[in-house]
Amino acid sequence: MSVFATATGVGSWPGTSAREAAEVVVGELHRLPHLVELPARGVGADMIGRAGAILVDIALDTVPRGYRIATGRRSVTRRAASLLDEDIDALEEAWEKAGLRGTGSVVKVQAPGPVTLAAHLELPGGHRAITDAGAVRDLTTSLAEGVEAHRAQLARRLEAAVVVQFDEPSLPAALAGRLTGVTSLNPVHPVDEAMVIGLLDECTATVDAAVAVHICAAALPWKVLQSSTIEAVSVDQQQLGSADLDGIGEFVESGRTVLLGAVPGTTGAARTSVEQIAAAVAAVTDRLGFARTVLQDRIGVTPACGLAAATPEWARTAIELAQRTADALAEDPDAI
Template identity: 30%
Template sequence: MIPSPQHSPSPVAEPASAFVDSATATALGPWPGTDPVEAAKVSVGIFPGPNLPFLPQLPARGVGSDSIGRTAVLLPELPVDVQPYGWRFVDRAGLDFRRAESALSTDINVLADVVGAGELSPAAFKVHVAGPFSLAASIHLHYGERAVRDYGARRDIGQSLAAGLQVHALKVQSAVPGTALTLQIDEPHIAAVLAGSIPTASGYRTLRAIPRSELRQTWSDLVAAAREAGFSQIAINLAPAEQALAAKAPAERSPSDAADGASAIEATMWRQALEIALEAGIDAVAVPLNRLDGGHWEMLAGALESGVGVWAGTVPVSAGQAPPSYAALVERIMRPWRKLGLAESGLNQLRITEESSLAVLTPQEARAVLGRSLDVAQALGDIRNA
């Protein structure tokens, strides 16, 4: 059992059930470049209320600024370091841990400076963390196997992350006083975890799938802990990893056959993860539109009608290419929306984001994508309020 941090507990945040009069926009978190000052200025500047500014993550800075290392430093009593095969739990914190801790602290301090210098007071602000199962799939135990293999390790990661959110919320709240905090929980590897397609250390076998009941309980517990930590809104982001943890194909099967089979199973598991996420007490779910079929849209329609928000990953991210017109992107949403008979009055439950990580773009290209997200949100608001 991971002990709670020693400080006065934050008041339990009540989920905000009301939506504003229009669709809104935010970004998922990763940002190009290495300048935290510029990134913070873009975030708080381009997303005025009721849109949602965010704490940028700058993976180009290297070790410790990736999503796993950035979240791992929030885990009390579970220090990590970097090995040739990735992050690993260790007995005591070393240079890699301190580097990740320093990068996160710098980002929060820079945010405070930018908000203070501009005399800004965002009504809401978002932070994102890697979810417990993607952490377990990405961090290795001392003997080299991924932590997702071990139930005790998975349990400890979930409990430690819940405790770490208490401290993280207090630090961000001190940087942006009076803001309502939103937490985005990223689970890019959840389909592979449920499908049992995460490779072993040797790469020639796969690790056993986790039970869906464990996923449901862990997510529900984490959402409850996040509310106790002071987060007023919680979203689970199911955008898949851009670099999957793919297992090597067994010798008796061709690589293409193995890949096709794993892909089909993971697609089924992704659908189940979406269903479980919608039952975990969240306020919103983030999904990329390019992954949705008619069945997914029907699930989301039910969630929307029950008051859950949808963060729609709408704007493609393509280096060297301008984003599509806002009219074409609005049609990506309105076509299935109208086909399902959803009321246009419900369009304010949408928050528009990019499809995938902005870190692969230049800062100028990334700003163009964010601008297009705002255009789409505005257009949906016009449709709703016409």
């Protein structure tokens, strides 16, 4: 069974308290807790900002549109590193309290994927880094090395296995040429599929652990994902169209895992039950003609994207529902 065939969180979390978040995540997710991101803390705490603490020999600074590649060690990079250290300290404390050190438990960490990182970072001249092939290569190498160092550090501190999730929300837009340039005179051309596969594979080869890619967008690039060496794909179930079912089927048939964001990310559906979520997850694999055992071995459950905008109460409920659903699927999938 894949390490990803269970319940976990996507990554982002509401609020600003790393300690409170870590206690909830470790307490509720008993097979694959994650190191959360708390974007409400501001610069350096969001998905792209955290990369400032991870990239090797590349610094970030802020600009009106977001982040820019900079020279020297800037205050933004120092802040990102400080916040990440705070998050790791909090997780280690919660891990110790729960008695999980040395038990063989697994933890997940997240980082922006190479395409999304290059799409969101500006070059010194103001253009997106993704418009410069050399910059993309340098960013990818720096990212892969930094994520592996981050993963290894956390594994040492927790005495646990650590797996990695690369977040690629901008990948579909980059492949389709939907990214905007600085002006209409500077279009961002579609990225090449073969190049994307190479970037993902470089990250996978550098990281000494199982790797998943998370995409919370429609029009999933299944050809690219299927051709890469990643072990798992994490998607929002509500974003899936009919074409995605074939992609899921082929991905699972190749012996890999799909995590479905089946738990609502907001309190608007607070009455959602484990039975309803499990039935919705099972409906996907049933439509594809898989035996119910695939729910135990190749399907994971997560909340949908957007949990950072939820209330802390719903965030706790969402991951609790995800875990209880995964437990129900593992215990008796035929009873769903």
